[in-house]
Amino acid sequence: MSSRLAPAYLILPSFFLAAFIILFPLWDLAQLATHNVNRFGQVRFFSGIDNLLAVLDDSLFYESLWRTAIWTGGVVGGTILLSFPIALILNEDFAGRGLARVIIMLPWSVSLTMTAIVWRWSLNGQFGLLNKTLLDLGIIAEPIVWLASGATAFPLQIGIGILVSIPFAVTVFLGGLSSIPSDIYEAARVDGASPWQQLRTLTLPLMRPFINIALVLNVIYVFNSFPIIWVLTQGGPANQTDILVTYLYKLAFRFGKMGEAAVVSLIMFALLLAVTLLYSRMVIRDEQNR
């Protein structure tokens, strides 16, 4: 193989596979979004922005969009805020740290589907062990049917989302912390900096790139996350826990509104693209400032 073309031969197989499976459906979605499609998926005639207008006319779209913002913001925010101190603790040397790390990482090793199924059973209003435990501890006086209303189901789903997202953020942070040379802390201590000052002026700025990457990757993952909500409530009751992904799924596979579902897909892609672009600009600015 000639060495000038070698990289092309090496890269092309992966490119073709990914392009076929990932870019072709994207093109198909663009077709669906701009055409009139019947419920069996037959593309009939060009309809311009009719599908878009139909989506924008649906109040459930705005509700789902708003709930997606709460879901993503809540899960990612909660994850980062909890994970940073956890990583700081796990970075210290204490007895049983290995075990502590394993426990914190446990939720990562279980698929979201299984986690959600176990929680669905734990949250059962009549026989669930969460009610049992909370009643025994005297935290609640009456059993609560957690999943029967969005007001209790949605915050719980966010909580479960945080729980399963912590391991990834903690590992990224631990990786970052271990890359900080320890002698700068000694220098700071010699200069009389308190632990709090060290955290604020040394650790936080040096951890910026790692916080950024954890933020962006988490936003992408959580924004797209489907199993927790689908397994627990399928967006119900009465659409009170629908986010964009469940709304999209229902449009496509329950209501047979494929054109509108395609529009929602493209809107989601546009939102993700915006986040990623924002992020890469942030990173570039960061690098220039250094």
Next chain:
Amino acid sequence: MSKRAKRTIVSWLLLSPLMVVILFPFAVMFFTAVKPADEVLSTPTVWLPTTFRWANFIDMWAATGFGRALLNSLYVSTASTLVALLVAVPAAYALSRYEFKAKGAYRQFLLITQMLSPIVLVLGLFRLSVAIGLLDSVNVLVLIYAAFNIAFAVWMLQSYFATIPRDLEEAAWLEGASRFRTIITVFLPLAVPAMVVTAIFTFINSWNEFVLALTMLRSAESYTLPIKIFSLVAGRYTVEWNHIMAATLLATVPVAIVFGWLQRYLVRGLALGSVK
């Protein structure tokens, strides 16, 4: 009290609330899985079973068709991992050993494939599998999982390949070995650990995938484990929770052990591959 002892107590105290919440579902899973059926749905609810009924696992296996779903999951995960590695290893090698014009563009492309998550594309992918006549076939999942794992695999592999010293390869060239021969005899043996680790994570990703399997697999014979277990929960009048918890336990624990053992490699690979 020594400084370290104090730190130990404070650390465990601070972490304990979270640990309780993390371990809670595992306790629920375990104790429900070994309960006799009549104790699962009894009021008042109890944590501990009167007898540990291990036979639940055997009953569950027969009643749910667990074996078939297990085989499907093993097949899909293994095949998609092989396909993903087959295309990702050369790409990662090119990224770590060559300088070429399209490098930046290819990296951008990988990033975009990561942003287009399965759920955003699910309708398009569904129509694609109908078009190529593979709806309800586990093979369509093999292709799709492989494609979605490429970016991750390339990132992981590339970050490890970068740590393999070039000196050895260059020495082989000096002795007259061709580039191809060098790859086979010098580079690949050194890259085996990286490929194994990447393969295991790709395997787990496929093993755990939900939404695509839910959409593409229509008949119970083709269900993978997550869909099988979900189908036992959703839309049923009677749900045998002790069977379901036994099934989740069986489906979860082996993967959890492997994952727990290997996650430090994941951290290193991800941190190096995606930041650089």
